[in-house]
Amino acid sequence: MTTLVPLGAFIALSAALFFIGMAGVLVRRNAVVILMCVELMLNAANLALVAFSRRLGLIDERGSVFVVFVFVIAAAEVAVGLAIVLALYRNRPTVDVDEVREMKG
Amino acid sequence: MLPAEASRVADAIDLVWLIAILPLAAAVVNGVLGRRWLGKWTGGVATVALGISAALGVAVLFETIGLGHEAKRIVTLYEWIGVGDFHVPVAALVDPLSATMVTVVTVVSFLIHVYSNGYMAHDRGVHRFFTWLPLFVFFMLVLVLADNYVLMFVGWEGVGLCSYLLIGFWFERPEPYVAAKKAFVMNRIGDWGFTIGMILTFFTFGSVRFGEVFPKVAEVHGVDPTMLTVIALAFFLGATGKSAQLPLYSWLPDAMEGPTPVSALIHAATMVTAGVYLVARSTALFAAAGPALLVVAIVGAATAVFAATIAIVQFDIKRVMAYSTVSQLGYMFLALGVGAPIAAIFHLATHAFFKALLFLGSGSVIHATEEQDMRRMGGLRRKLPITYWTMLLAGGALAAIPPLAGFWSKDEIVGAAFTNGYPILSGIGVLTGLLTAFYVTRALYMTFHGEPRDHHLYEHAHESPAVMTIPLLLLAAGSVLAGVVLGFPPEGGFVHRFLEPAVAVEGAAQHAEPELVAILGLAATSVAAGLIGIVLGLAMYGRRRPDPAAVSRAAGPVYTLLRNKYYVDELYDHRFVELMRAAFGAAWAFDIHIIDGIVNRLGWVAGLVGGGIRRAQTGVVGNYALSIAAGLVLLIAVYGGYAMGVLRR
Amino acid sequence: MLDVIEPILFGVLALAIVGAAAGVVLADRVTTSALLMAFTFLNMAGMFVLLGAETIAAFQVLIYVGAITVLILYGVMFTPQAPRAYGLFFQKQTPAGALIAALAGLPVMVIAFAFRDTANIPPRGGDLVPLASSIFTDFAFPFEVASVLLLAAMVGAIVLVKREERGSGSAGPNDTTSPEHSRAKPVIGRARE
Numbered sequence: 001m002t003t004l005v006p007l008g009a010f011i012a013l014s015a016a017l018f019f020i021g022m023a024g025v026l027v028r029r030n031a032v033v034i035l036m037c038v039e040l041m042l043n044a045a046n047l048a049l050v051a052f053s054r055r056l057g058l059i060d061e062r063g064s065v066f067v068v069f070v071f072v073i074a075a076a077e078v079a080v081g082l083a084i085v086l087a088l089y090r091n092r093p094t095v096d097v098d099e100v101r102e103m104k105g
Numbered sequence: 106m107l108p109a110e111a112s113r114v115a116d117a118i119d120l121v122w123l124i125a126i127l128p129l130a131a132a133v134v135n136g137v138l139g140r141r142w143l144g145k146w147t148g149g150v151a152t153v154a155l156g157i158s159a160a161l162g163v164a165v166l167f168e169t170i171g172l173g174h175e176a177k178r179i180v181t182l183y184e185w186i187g188v189g190d191f192h193v194p195v196a197a198l199v200d201p202l203s204a205t206m207v208t209v210v211t212v213v214s215f216l217i218h219v220y221s222n223g224y225m226a227h228d229r230g231v232h233r234f235f236t237w238l239p240l241f242v243f244f245m246l247v248l249v250l251a252d253n254y255v256l257m258f259v260g261w262e263g264v265g266l267c268s269y270l271l272i273g274f275w276f277e278r279p280e281p282y283v284a285a286k287k288a289f290v291m292n293r294i295g296d297w298g299f300t301i302g303m304i305l306t307f308f309t310f311g312s313v314r315f316g317e318v319f320p321k322v323a324e325v326h327g328v329d330p331t332m333l334t335v336i337a338l339a340f341f342l343g344a345t346g347k348s349a350q351l352p353l354y355s356w357l358p359d360a361m362e363g364p365t366p367v368s369a370l371i372h373a374a375t376m377v378t379a380g381v382y383l384v385a386r387s388t389a390l391f392a393a394a395g396p397a398l399l400v401v402a403i404v405g406a407a408t409a410v411f412a413a414t415i416a417i418v419q420f421d422i423k424r425v426m427a428y429s430t431v432s433q434l435g436y437m438f439l440a441l442g443v444g445a446p447i448a449a450i451f452h453l454a455t456h457a458f459f460k461a462l463l464f465l466g467s468g469s470v471i472h473a474t475e476e477q478d479m480r481r482m483g484g485l486r487r488k489l490p491i492t493y494w495t496m497l498l499a500g501g502a503l504a505a506i507p508p509l510a511g512f513w514s515k516d517e518i519v520g521a522a523f524t525n526g527y528p529i530l531s532g533i534g535v536l537t538g539l540l541t542a543f544y545v546t547r548a549l550y551m552t553f554h555g556e557p558r559d560h561h562l563y564e565h566a567h568e569s570p571a572v573m574t575i576p577l578l579l580l581a582a583g584s585v586l587a588g589v590v591l592g593f594p595p596e597g598g599f600v601h602r603f604l605e606p607a608v609a610v611e612g613a614a615q616h617a618e619p620e621l622v623a624i625l626g627l628a629a630t631s632v633a634a635g636l637i638g639i640v641l642g643l644a645m646y647g648r649r650r651p652d653p654a655a656v657s658r659a660a661g662p663v664y665t666l667l668r669n670k671y672y673v674d675e676l677y678d679h680r681f682v683e684l685m686r687a688a689f690g691a692a693w694a695f696d697i698h699i700i701d702g703i704v705n706r707l708g709w710v711a712g713l714v715g716g717g718i719r720r721a722q723t724g725v726v727g728n729y730a731l732s733i734a735a736g737l738v739l740l741i742a743v744y745g746g747y748a749m750g751v752l753r754r
Numbered sequence: 755m756l757d758v759i760e761p762i763l764f765g766v767l768a769l770a771i772v773g774a775a776a777g778v779v780l781a782d783r784v785t786t787s788a789l790l791m792a793f794t795f796l797n798m799a800g801m802f803v804l805l806g807a808e809t810i811a812a813f814q815v816l817i818y819v820g821a822i823t824v825l826i827l828y829g830v831m832f833t834p835q836a837p838r839a840y841g842l843f844f845q846k847q848t849p850a851g852a853l854i855a856a857l858a859g860l861p862v863m864v865i866a867f868a869f870r871d872t873a874n875i876p877p878r879g880g881d882l883v884p885l886a887s888s889i890f891t892d893f894a895f896p897f898e899v900a901s902v903l904l905l906a907a908m909v910g911a912i913v914l915v916k917r918e919e920r921g922s923g924s925a926g927p928n929d930t931t932s933p934e935h936s937r938a939k940p941v942i943g944r945a946r947e
Contacts, residue, residue: 004760005804008869010805012863013771022734026852027852027855032826032830033778039818040794054805056871062888065889069900072903074818080914082828085829086832089832095835101725103726104725727851748865
């Protein structure tokens with residue numbers, strides 16, 4: 001008898017991680033930290049994908065394939081996002097998102 | 106169509122549209138090239154075009170004579186409007202009536218164009234003059250040739266436009282353009298009547314073509330006679346506007362601000378006769394329209410005597426002629442109203458000749474003396490002989506002295522009024538004849554006879570050049586001969602036989618054939634009235650017995666009333682124009698405050714809403730992320746609701 | 755024996771993940787956040803192994819811990835800020851933000867527990883071959899597109915951070931880097947405030 005960790009646990013963990021990341025995006029001021037939290041959210045998604053892919057009983061690798069693509073996207077996104085933050089920092093030496101209000105109105 | 110007709114070669118009637126297009130072409134050429142290149146030669150271009158048109162017009166007339174009793178042909182160019190049941194072709198109706206009008210218009214226009222080459226030679230705007238004048242002839246010809254009301258209206262409006270352009274020809278001065286505006290606005294009021302008539306005609310008869318409307322009149326009369334009266338009165342309103350009858354007449358005297366050839370052509374011989382032509386053409390309609398004809402007759406007679414009374418106290422030679430025109434047009438409408446359309450057209454034709462001559466002669470005097478006020482003239486017959494003798498003949502024709510043209514036509518009108526049962530109107534006609542003879546004698550005497558009252562003027566006066574006097578001579582010939590040739594014997598002359606099929610009305614009341622005694626008696630009365638007028642004029646102005654100044658003092662208030670033209674202009678200005686100004690002011694205020702106000706308020710509301718929504722754009726990226734997250738919460742709530750059965754899909 | 759360990763391993767890893775994630779959000783210094791994030795990634799890799807997706811776990815370590823963490827650390831390095839008081843590094847909207855995250859998260863977590871896996875589960879391990887066959891046959895086109903995407907992101911990132919050369923015109927009044935034009939080296943570790 002194998003006592004497997006139930007699928008729900010994985011999904012709940014994924015949800016917890018996702019919403020912690022979201023809280024971080026909504027709460028922190030530093031733009032780089034926000035980017036980090038976004039990465040956390042992406043990870044949570046990956047976990048959910050893999051869990052469903054492996055545990056739902058279909059011989060289906062599509063979940064994992066999608067995860068590979070999510071890796072790619074996440075990497076690209078971090079690169080570009082940091083480029084933007086750096087350009088912003090160059091313009092005025094701040095990465096505080098509350099201070100950057102040029103788009104007001 | 107008879108086989109013989111089908112195989113004939115093209116004749117002048119087929120080319121009838123060319124008569125109208127030639128002046129149009131001249132107008133376009135002069136308009137485009139006149140200012141820079143043609144200059145004075147615009148006159149030549151226009152005159153040549155008009156000459157060819159006149160020749161063609163006479164050819165068409167002869168052919169129409171040759172067509173015999175059922176004389177009527179329609180020459181179609183193309184279908185202009187074809188919408189459902191509403192068809193308006195550009196087509197010419199060639200019948201005796203229109204052929205007569207075409208001849209009068211083109212021949213008189215041609216002579217006036219010749220004259221204008223001399224009269225307008227030194228004017229700065231001569232190229233403009235010879236653009237608008239042939240354009241006017243074009244529109245007049247469209248009006249006269251049209252075979253349906255809509256095309257006629259095109260010509261109707263067009264002549265109104267050209268009249269405006271030509272009255273205001275010397276627009277650097279304020280009086281001409283004010284007069285032009287007045288003419289156009291008053292015409293417009295009449296045009297409104299014409300339009301209503303046109304619309305009602307279409308709805309009642311299902312067509313606007315003469316050939317389709319008039320045969321149906323009897324049928325409609327059985328069904329809805331009041332509609333016929335309404336239509337007739339609406340058209341008559343248009344005629345009063347265009348032909349300067351009461352109450353829309355006061356533009357015509359003011360129109361004398363335009364150059365004299367314009368006054369001669371437009372305001373004597375052609376445009377103002379358009380109203381007469383309209384009613385004559387619609388004889389079938391009017392005959393069945395009950396009281397409409399009586400209205401026409403009364404208005405005509407009233408206008409005739411009204412205008413004549415004003416003419417007797419005017420000092421400007423052109424104004425005398427203008428009121429005379431209004432008065433003579435009244436005669437024509439009187440004729441139409443008493444059921445003698447042929448007499449009306451006959452008088453139209455003779456009047457065109459002698460009135461144009463009177464105007465052109467006045468123009469000659471003005472050209473010679475640079476003056477229009479007769480009080481400063483006098484004794485000019487020695488200096489301007491040709492002008493004098495031709496004007497004398499024309500004046501005699503106007504006063505209806507036999508055997509000049511005016512006698513035959515005017516006498517026929519007065520006679521017809523009497524024999525057709527309108528003795529009062531006939532009497533008014535006779536009285537007006539007396540006044541007419543008086544004022545024309547007065548005018549001619551003051552201008553040409555007696556001692557010159559302004560010697561400087563007199564010294565510099567000179568006879569006009571041949572280009573101006575030859576048309577005078579030709580018109581004088583017409584004034585003398587036209588009456589006898591065309592209208593003798595009365596009621597049985599050539600013109601009567603010729604025009605009869607065009608204005609005949611089926612089933613119209615046959616008027617009693619007047620007896621010879623009656624005819625002669627009436628003729629004698631008219632002549633007597635004319636002679637009395639002449640004698641009175643000569644006595645007052647020649648021998649000063651009674652002295653005119655004394656008479657006017659004695660007649661005090663009456664004289665002032667006449668002198669000020671019955672204060673009609675002031676009345677119109679005070680009543681109507683002020684009313685219109687108030688209406689305009691109200692409309693403007695409405696536009697500014699309410700219409701613009703609504704738009705401005707809407708804009709303000711949009712701004713307000715925008716300002717409110719704008720507060721969501723904080724520019725802080727975190728806030729935007731928060732709103733995304735909030736949306737997510739909403740979604741979760743909704744799906745949770747579905748899942749739990751709280752919300753239905 | 756493996757069966758007994760699995761739930762324990764899961765528990766440990768889960769706690770580590772959640773704890774580290776919370777640490778990322780709440781840590782004092784940026785660097786701390788970054789390193790905790792890396793720690794999260796490592797534990798995630800372990801989670802993948804637990805699920806039997808070893809290839810994915812390998813990728814996770816390579817990409818996330820290896821590349822993305824380094825990128826983030828570079829970002830931290832190039833954007834030095836003066837240290838702030840703890841309270842000051844939360845956004846103004848923090849109460850609202852925290853509330854919404856909780857509102858969204860708690861129900862979802864609760865519902866998430868309801869998922870059950872099916873009866874027959876493929877054996878653990880050996881996920882490389884199926885994954886590779888899928889990618890290079892069924893999903894070859896998205897794979898190529900993904901490489902183009904990476905290329906585009908790379909070019910974009912370079913363009914975004916490129917410094918203007920001296921005299922080539924687009925230095926505006928906000929450009930605080932003009933004294934550095936002569937030097938190509940980036941600014942390191944200087945507190946600017």
